[in-house]
Amino acid sequence: MNRHILVIKLGALGDFVQAFGPFAAIRDRHPDAEITLLTTKPYAALAAACPWFDHVWIDDKPKMWQVTGVLKLRRKLASGHFDRVYDLQTSDRSSWYFRLMGGEVDWSGIAPGCSLPHTNPDRDHMHTVERQAEQLAMAGIESVPPPDLSWAEGDVGRFGLPGRFALICPGGAPHRPAKRWPAERFGTACLWLAERGIIPVLLGTQAEKAEIATIRGICPQALSLAGKTSFLDILGLGRRASVALGNDTGPMHLVATAGCRSVVLFSHDSNPDLCAPRGRVTLLRRPSLRDLTLAEVEQALVELLA
The missing domain is CATH 3.40.50.2000 (Glycogen Phosphorylase B;)
Structure with missing residues (x-):
């Protein structure tokens, strides 16, 4: 059973919004898990208002040569004791985090050697919505319905x-x-x-x-x-x-x-x-x-x- 789950979605805004459905599907699949979102500062307040996460962490995106920042990020990721990671960013940076976490965590994404890879060679030619749904299907989440946005009530x-x-x-x-x-x-x-x-x-x-x-x-x-x-x-x-x-x-x-x-x-x-x-x-x-x-x-x- 996955009790501690990390979801990675760093941006940009359009991509973040199109991850609402996957966010909700991950929560539905793991209703009792403690789910953390790793994102960037512009999206932290919106993420905190969503009903799908227990914690929202901000990634300062240190460069690989910024040793202090990288070590801080590694310690932060280790502190979550994550059983599974859903990498919805699927970038070179987010795939690098798989190695930063030791390469042993259950990982959905495109990081080389990960346990739940999105293996479609045409993934980069798919619309974001279909690409993420297929990635989650390969990780055992078969349905990604449109999310309930009744919580989205700004003043x-x-x-x-x-x-x-x-x-x-x-x-x-x-x-x-x-x-x-x-x-x-x-x-x-x-x-x-x-x-x-x-x-x-x-x-x-x-x-x-x-x-x-x-x-x-x-x-x-x-x-x-x-x-x-x-x-x-x-x-x-x-x-x-x-x-x-x-x-x-x-x-x-x-x-x-x-x-x-x-x-x-x-x-x-x-x-x-x-x-x-x-x-x-x-x-x-x-x-x-x-x-x-x-x-x-x-x-x-x-x-x-x-």
């Missing part, structure tokens, strides 16, 4: 939002500008929504300040929550919003996972076959998002709102 009442609103995610990774639809078109789409009685609510960080200013210049009715929401808040907002529109970015995974009808925009800078949000989602993809017209986005919104 969204404090925002004082209207009855009908749309979530808008115009940002994305700063180093990948090709993943962004032009802010001017987001602004016009927001105006289109506002004219139909659906108030646009802009999500993002201070890094999207310029895009949000552009959008509000075109659509003054838009409300900005940039820098004001936690991941848990975004899940709560997703459960209440009429629709969502955004680039291929982490918050759209939260929104879609919460059940919100969503239009997600992809360029050829990322592959939706591997990473697209799941749920009531319409995907629009062009090699360059500058070629995606406002009319196409509006039509997708019309169909979701029908």
Whole structure:
């Protein structure tokens, strides 16, 4: 019987959200076990709010040559006395932890020599959801149903939002500008929504300040929550919003996972076959998002709102 279990999921946000189902399936398979999640600091608060873990540990991700940090991590991992590890990160780093733990623990992942390997040679060509489900099936967890998110209730009442609103995610990774639809078109789409009685609510960080200013210049009715929401808040907002529109970015995974009808925009800078949000989602993809017209986005919104 596995009494002490470690789950590894370090990030990024979209990948973390798509591990909700596996997290829940692991808990269902081991209802009486003490389960610890190893993650990184940005996801610790969200992980602590989840009902699937007894403990959340933060991985500072020391470099291999940072001896003090590596030894500290090794002692931490040893202190858990883990019987089994589910490595859902399946990266070179997380596989290295198998060796750091001595290579004897029952391990689900891709670490060479592990006891429960995911052996599909095409795993890197699978969507994250199917890849993780197959990995768990090979470890004896045959079913990974959609997770119950009734716990995902951020304090969204404090925002004082209207009855009908749309979530808008115009940002994305700063180093990948090709993943962004032009802010001017987001602004016009927001105006289109506002004219139909659906108030646009802009999500993002201070890094999207310029895009949000552009959008509000075109659509003054838009409300900005940039820098004001936690991941848990975004899940709560997703459960209440009429629709969502955004680039291929982490918050759209939260929104879609919460059940919100969503239009997600992809360029050829990322592959939706591997990473697209799941749920009531319409995907629009062009090699360059500058070629995606406002009319196409509006039509997708019309169909979701029908």
